[in-house]
Amino acid sequence: MNFDRKNLTEETLIDLYKRILKPRLIEEKMLILIRQGKVSKWFSGIGQEAISVGVTAVLDKDEYILPMHRNLGVFTGRDIPLYRLFSQWQGKANGFTKGRDRSFHFGTQQYKIIGMISHLGPQLGVADGIALGNKLKKNGKITAVFTGEGATSEGDFHEALNIASVWELPVMFVIENNGYGLSTPTNEQYRCENLADKGKGYGMESHIIDGNNILEIYNLLSELKISMIERPRPVLLEFKTFRMRGHEEASGTKYVPQELMDVWAAKDPVENYRNFLIENGIITDDFDTTLRSEIKKEIDENLAIANAEPEIEAILSEELNDVFQSFNPEVINPSEDAEKIRFIDAISNSLRQSMERHNNLVIMGQDVAEYGGAFKITDGFVAQFGKERVINTPICESAVVSAGMGLSINGYKAIVEMQFADFVSTGFNPIVNLLAKSHYRWLENADVVVRMPCGGGTQAGPFHSQTNEAWFTKTPGLKVVYPAFPYDAKGLLSASINDPNPVLFFEHKQLYRSVYQEVPKDYYTLPLGKAALLKKGNDVTIIAFGAAVHWALETLDKNSTISADLLDLRTLQPLDTEAIFASVKKTGKVIIYQEDSMFGGIASDISAMIMEECFKYLDAPVRRVASLDTPIPFTKALEDQYLPKGRFEKDLLTLLAY
Structure with missing residues (x-):
């Protein structure tokens, strides 16, 4: 393995070694603990540490990273106290999910890490939303999101890369190509020679990188980051590496040819880098021995803290109360100055006045900008609020909903318009598995309203006429609003936008232009949950x-x-x-x-x-x-x-x- 230090100082070289060694030693300890039954499940990243460590080392601590379950180096690289990680893996209160989710299925705003869900793909769209927020803030920040070669087959991968390219979002899309999706080899997953080649289809710059060479990763990404700040754009990065353990420990590696294991064992990112540092006189064997001893001591001390922590107690009220972020809405009473308007006008008025009231509110949807939406509800909004806040989207409901979540994470409010409620089926996964569950899982709210033009009576047929509220009333963590009158529509939509929790807002299309009512001209709200x-x-x-x-x-x-x-x-x-x-x-x-x-x-x-x-x-x-x-x-x-x-x-x- 050829290590090129370029102009890196010895201090930087040693720091990178400390960063890459720590997750390896933690993993080795976890393998012991899982055999002892003290950890229930483990997804090993042994052999892939250089990628997590390199990406994290390049990004500033206030730049968001969206890792997966083999990216321990992201979490240690952000200096999360180890006892909190150990508590998380043991389902204890000092973890990040109160025992409600396992391993790396969590996020933390404190450390700017946004964890995955098992459906993998939606986090790519979340990264788009976070990056969009950074672009709106003009803060020059980069977002990095991880995925595996297996998840590149998901539609969310295509949708997220397409959005990032069209919107010129500063996102590093990190593909860890580690050879296998559980037991399925890459030749049974895709036919292109390199996944980086997919970047061409999105007009996106891409690179193939030795995922086991920490210096190649650090040097290239450092240069890329500077370039992406100067010229915001997404970059697709394919890291060639290998998974030396099973998909998770129980699955083993019997399906992997031994000669392949031997080839990649010789490319071990930790041992090769260690040998390079010793051969070049940057560290000594004694230094390495002492460092390993210090890290192992830190691991043992933090494990003792986690082990001493009591098991989670089931408290019914806490479980129920954490489904939604607590919120005491400000009731804004309507004025007496009213006008007789249609249902559709009430919706438009609420959106316009909410955009004026919330400078951090963004509307996204198909044709919502200059065209004004399929029903002309946002007509004129671009002239008033600009294309930065009224955004046309490609036809990709899943990634757009996920981007709404990313905007929320980065301090924005998002409204996602489904052109027809029927089309929400292609965005169903991020709604029911991401928006709905995030606050319960790790206390991160989803400040997203999904507008749902729905209903029959217009002879629009099976794909434009459904009223599909029952898909969502079943899902804990979602609020569902369905007004029948213009007065209610305006007040309830305004309240839904104020609410920091995810809301599905149903608007019956047949009522849009057939129902009139006296509606206050000024902004007002109506409480959710009141018939x-x-x-x-x-x-x-x-x-x-x-x-x-x-x-x-x-x-x-x-x-x-x-x-x-x-x-x-x-x-x-x-x-x-x-x-x-x-x-x-x-x-x-x-x-x-x-x-x-x-x-x-x-x-x-x-x-x-x-x-x-x-x-x-x-x-x-x-x-x-x-x-x-x-x-x-x-x-x-x-x-x-x-x-x-x-x-x-x-x-x-x-x-x-x-």
């Missing part, structure tokens, strides 16, 4: 949301003798159970009206809750009215049959006659 009682009565409780509220009102107008409580939920998560139970206890009969198909919809959960909490008050079985359990069709006759509007009146009268 609206639109009508009062004693015979029956009607629970609805979205367009179904208007359909229910039409039915009641036709049947003036029906005395009904009509409850507009407005927010589905959190759900106003207090209002629901109070009404049901008063009327004794309840019908739940939703546009979504029946099975698995939120009406089913509300029905079950009522049966559990209000059974003795009921004078009839709880009734649900919903769309057919089919995809939503296109032709008007079929769509009319699909939607529940034509069945509600009959079911309501049947319930009243029970």
Whole structure:
């Protein structure tokens, strides 16, 4: 192995050795502990330390790094106290996740490290969002994100690199090509000769680097960093290395030919660098022996601290309270100065006034800039707020949602517009596994609102007409808002943007230009989690949301003798159970009206809750009215049959006659 020190000082050379030796010695200790059953699982990075160490050494401590589970050198390179790492791996309170996640599935703002989730790809989009935040701040900071050769097959890899290139984001995309994805060799993963060649498809500079040569890594990345600050852009870096242990220790390495193991063992990044330093008189054997002894002592002392720490106690209130970041919203009351506007205008007004109120708010989505969005809701926003804050995105929902998370990590608020709620399926993973779980896992909130134009009645067919709120009401960590009136839409959207937690904000397309209401001109908010009682009565409780509220009102107008409580939920998560139970206890009969198909919809959960909490008050079985359990069709006759509007009146009268 050829080490070229260039103009590096002896102090730097020795510092790099200390940095690369420490994770190796920790790993060797972990291998002992896992055999003793004191650590439950371990993903070894032995043989790959030079990459983590080199990248971390080049970046400033206030520059974000997004590592994976073989990048111990990132964490030690940021000088995290070892007892905290040991506590994390043992699931103890001094770790970073309160025992809720294992190994390196965590982040820490204190050390500017953002950990992975097992789905791998989304962290590449998160890096884009962090880098976008840096670019908006004009702070000259670089972001580095790690991935393996296996994850380059994921769509998130393509999406994130494409976004970074189009937006000229200063991101180092670090590919650790270590030969195997668990047991699958690279020749069964991709067909290009080098993964760095993929950079050409994105118009992106790329480099192939010896991932076992700490000096080659440090020197090249130091030069690249200076260049990326002067000319912000992404760079794709393929590090050729090898995984000397199994995917995790239990899997072993029997599937790897022994001759291949021998070849890479001879390229050991720690031992080769040590020999270079000794041969060039930069360190001595005695220095090395003393250094190893000091590091081992530090490891043992910190292990003792972690071992002495008590096991996690399960505290129910703490578990429930950490799902969301605590937030005491400022209630801003509406003014009396109002105008009669459409639902769509109320949404636009809220977005505009929120952009004026929050200088750190960014809107992202397909065609949202000059074109103003598919429904013209952001028309004129570029002229007022600039293209830095109103950003057209490529068609890549997953990476855009992940970028929203990255913006949040870097101190911004993000609004991501789905052109149609149906399209969220291609961004589903980062919503339910990243946004929803981050605060519970390591107390990092996701200040992201995902706008969801939804619903049928416009003959738009199976891919533009779904009302898919149930996909998200099931997921702890997400708030779901679904207004039916312009007044509510404006106040609830403003409140959702203020909320530091992830919110799915559903906007029924059929209501956009058909529903008018007097709406205050000035900025105001409405509390999430509070239903609206639109009508009062004693015979029956009607629970609805979205367009179904208007359909229910039409039915009641036709049947003036029906005395009904009509409850507009407005927010589905959190759900106003207090209002629901109070009404049901008063009327004794309840019908739940939703546009979504029946099975698995939120009406089913509300029905079950009522049966559990209000059974003795009921004078009839709880009734649900919903769309057919089919995809939503296109032709008007079929769509009319699909939607529940034509069945509600009959079911309501049947319930009243029970």
